[in-house]
Amino acid sequence: MCAAKIYSAELRANNAIMATDVFEISLPLSMVVSYKGMRLFVSSVLPLTRSSHIFGSSDAGATIRTKMLARRLMARLCEKLRLALHRVQGKYGMSARVFGPLDIEGHHSSIDGRFYLLDTARMFPTFPPERMRYIPLRPELVALSSEPLSSDTFSRFSEHVEGTMEHEQRVNRMVAVLEGEQVAECASQLQANFQTACAAPSQVVAQMHRCGVNIRFLGAVARECHHVPSLVAVLELEMIARAFKHHLYKKFPCRVALTTRAAAVHPSPPRGRTPVVTDESADTNAVSSDQTDPYFPPGVPSATTVTLPLTTRAGERGQMKTALRLPRKWDDKWEGSQTIETRARRLFNRFVAREHSLQDKIISEVNQYFGYSLALTILKSLSASTVLRRVAELTGFSFNIDSQEICTVPVVKRCNAVYRAAAVRAKLQSEGAGVIRARISLRGSILGDYHAIIACELLQLGEFLLVQDESSCWEEARDTLRRCALVQRSLMEAHRAHRATYGAQLGQTLVSLADADLRCSPIAEVAQRNLRILKEAARLIPRSDSRLHSLVQRQRAAASALLGGRGPRSLACCTTQ
Numbered sequence: 158m159c160a161a162k163i164y165s166a167e168l169r170a171n172n173a174i175m176a177t178d179v180f181e182i183s184l185p186l187s188m189v190v191s192y193k194g195m196r197l198f199v200s201s202v203l204p205l206t207r208s209s210h211i212f213g214s215s216d217a218g219a220t221i222r223t224k225m226l227a228r229r230l231m232a233r234l235c236e237k238l239r240l241a242l243h244r245v246q247g248k249y250g251m252s253a254r255v256f257g258p259l260d261i262e263g264h265h266s267s268i269d270g271r272f273y274l275l276d277t278a279r280m281f282p283t284f285p286p287e288r289m290r291y292i293p294l295r296p297e298l299v300a301l302s303s304e305p306l307s308s309d310t311f312s313r314f315s316e317h318v319e320g321t322m323e324h325e326q327r328v329n330r331m332v333a334v335l336e337g338e339q340v341a342e343c344a345s346q347l348q349a350n351f352q353t354a355c356a357a358p359s360q361v362v363a364q365m366h367r368c369g370v371n372i373r374f375l376g377a378v379a380r381e382c383h384h385v386p387s388l389v390a391v392l393e394l395e396m397i398a399r400a401f402k403h404h405l406y407k408k409f410p411c412r413v414a415l416t417t418r419a420a421a422v423h424p425s426p427p428r429g430r431t432p433v434v435t436d437e438s439a440d441t442n443a444v445s446s447d448q449t450d451p452y453f454p455p456g457v458p459s460a461t462t463v464t465l466p467l468t469t470r471a472g473e474r475g476q477m478k479t480a481l482r483l484p485r486k487w488d489d490k491w492e493g494s495q496t497i498e499t500r501a502r503r504l505f506n507r508f509v510a511r512e513h514s515l516q517d518k519i520i521s522e523v524n525q526y527f528g529y530s531l532a533l534t535i536l537k538s539l540s541a542s543t544v545l546r547r548v549a550e551l552t553g554f555s556f557n558i559d560s561q562e563i564c565t566v567p568v569v570k571r572c573n574a575v576y577r578a579a580a581v582r583a584k585l586q587s588e589g590a591g592v593i594r595a596r597i598s599l600r601g602s603i604l605g606d607y608h609a610i611i612a613c614e615l616l617q618l619g620e621f622l623l624v625q626d627e628s629s630c631w632e633e634a635r636d637t638l639r640r641c642a643l644v645q646r647s648l649m650e651a652h653r654a655h656r657a658t659y660g661a662q663l664g665q666t667l668v669s670l671a672d673a674d675l676r677c678s679p680i681a682e683v684a685q686r687n688l689r690i691l692k693e694a695a696r697l698i699p700r701s702d703s704r705l706h707s708l709v710q711r712q713r714a715a716a717s718a719l720l721g722g723r724g725p726r727s728l729a730c731c732t733t734q
Contacts, residue, residue: 163278164189164198166293170280171572173296177237181230183271184572191553192567193497194409203275204268212263213255213276218247218314223255227263230272231256238280238296241305243324245314252318258308269655270609282310282328289373294331298339298369302331335369336377343368344381347388358395358547372399376529393535398547400522401508404515405552408500498563505556505563509541590630593618607647609659615641616666623673635673642666657699664697668705671712684716691716 171184187200212227214220235241235256245259246252258279265272281293299306307324309315315324343365350364362372370378379392507515516536523531542558549555555564597614604610615637622634645663649656671687671694691713698705 161196162292164196165570166281167198167276167278168570168572169293169296170277173238173280174234174274174277175572175574177234179230179234179237181272182234183273184277185273185275186572186574188569188571190567190569193553193565194406203264203273204266205264205273206267209264209266210262211265213257213261214247214259215262216248218245218251218259219249221245221247221251221253221255221259222263223253224265226265227272228256231263235305239299239302239305240280241307241324243307243309243315244318244320245309246316246318247314258312259314279312280308282306282308282324283312284332285325285329286311288332289371292371292373294328294335295366295369295371297367298331298335301334301339301369302327306331335371335374339368339370340374340377341381343370344378347378348382348385351385351388358391358398359550361391361395373527375399376523376527379529393529393531394539394544394547396523396527396529396531397519397536397539398544398551400519400526401544401548402551403522403526404518405501405504405548405554408504409497498565501554502556502561502563505545505554506561508545509558511537511541590618590621593621607644607651609648612641612644612648612662615644616662616669619666619673620669623669623676628677631673631676635670635677638666638670638673642670660697661699661702664694665705667691667694667697668708668712671716675712675715687716688713 168187168189171187174182174184185200185203187198190197190199210222211224212222212231214222232242240257242254242256244252244254247259258277260279261277262275263272264275279293281296281299283289284292284294294306304327306327307315307320310321310324310328315321346364346368347361350360365372365374365378375392375396379389379396382388382392504515516533520531520533520536523529545556545558551568553566553568555566556562557564593614597611597618600608600614601611619634619638619641622630622637625631642663645659645666649659649663652659667690671690674687674690675684691709695706695709698709700706
């Protein structure tokens with residue numbers, strides 16, 4: 158799997174984990190940014206140390222950690238994701254039974270007490286190597302499996318262990334289900350939502366993902382929809398745009414000027430053997446040596462090959478370039494962004510001019526990547542502006558045909574926190590307030606009443622009671638949120654280093670408390686108190702949280718309206734009256 162695909166796979170796995178109700182597992186907020194042909198993985202800084210690593214392996218199986226706390230959490234998570242407990246073999250012959258991939262990292266922070274998961278790119282099993290090399294199955298497809306699947310199927314960690322054949326057969330059966338039932342289901346869903354699918358190609362991609370179908374099966378879906386010409390035209394447009402994107406990225410010099418974390422930990426070449434940077438005709442997404450790498454396709458066997466892919470992590474580009482002693486010309490090509498735009502402009506002009514050689518390459522790319530026989534007449538009949546508009550959505554390169562100017566914008570894919578919010582809401586509705594009260598009582602007897610976990614549980618209970626339609630629930634929500642605010646104020650005083658974090662949580666609690674106050678007693682005295690509470694909440698909430706700030710403004714407007722149009726400046730006058 159190339160580094161660009163690794164970043165997308167890690168983001169996809171993080172979203173799948175956040176959609177579960179295993180809230181004891183935390184993940185870093187992350188995003189994948191593509192800009193001018195370069196892809197970056199941006200992640201938040203976590204409070205972790207070397208001693209916090211308690212699960213998985215950070216050195217390709219040389220050491221395997223399986224603490225009981227992490228095993229329990231991973232067992233719950235893998236049960237939700239339909240992943241199996243399986244045996245793996247480490248670097249020096251040691252074997253262990255693990256949940257999830259061997260090279261995942263689980264950390265228990267001694268600072269905030271949370272359990273974090275890192276390096277989740279290989280969370281889901283891959284296709285068989287003879288079909289699609291190092292391409293993972295989608296989480297939606299794995300969730301449909303009647304049997305749990307092994308994350309390390311078709312990897313070197315499970316080559317010589319028991320149960321390997323059984324797990325490989327399970328994956329093969331799911332691939333057969335994908336090619337048969339799921340592709341047909343996706344085609345029927347697209348035909349049922351014909352108007353939405355034809356409105357934007359992005360809707361086609363979203364529907365395929367909901368059915369667990371990878372983008373590589375666009376050709377198979379198009380063959381299933383052969384009796385709907387308009388839908389087939391949209392699918393062919395998507396295939397042409399993605400083939401053009403692949404051909405565009407091959408033209409950029411930054412494909413060999415940047416590196417990834419996987420390349421940085423790769424062994425250096427032996428003395429007397431210089432690194433070889435392959436050309437565009439070779440597999441430019443590979444990082445390999447004389448031995449077969451478990452993640453990347455093999456390179457040139459006669460020399461130590463270090464092929465630098467399209468992506469990088471912050472701070473590693475300069476270190477790797479110094480270690481490899483790359484020629485100065487590569488640095489000049491990368492630093493001169495005009496070179497990238499010039500190459501992109503030339504390719505766009507060739508496409509607009511309907512150059513035969515470029516059209517043949519796009520047709521060959523569609524046939525090879527998607528397994529779809531695209532006729533040359535279809536490519537010629539499509540409007541160039543329509544194709545380039547979709548290419549701009551995928552790559553960020555927007556080309557003006559009239560002025561021949563290129564505008565580049567970053568394309569961002571974020572870790573969707575809405576999945577976690579939806580999972581929290583579903584769990585609260587299924588459990589009810591009684592289960593949350595019992596959990597608060599149990600954890601309070603173990604951790605004490607003034608603990609960060611107790612504050613989070615009280616906030617969840619208060620917000621759950623606040624959305625109910627009974628006035629008795631509103632009164633209980635008000636008392637619960639007052640208790641939560643008291644706990645959070647104590648935490649702010651006791652932990653000065655994390656005062657900003659607890660202050661932001663207190664601001665959210667005060668906003669909910671003001672809402673509960675007005676629901677229970679909508680009178681002027683309560684409105685005056687709420688204005689003071691909301692003023693403190695606005696001071697504590699971070700400026701970046703626009704949602705809570707807009708909620709504060711709405712509640713302040715409601716309190717002011719209850720006071721007869723008087724705002725916060727008339728509080729003294731209201732008090733004297």
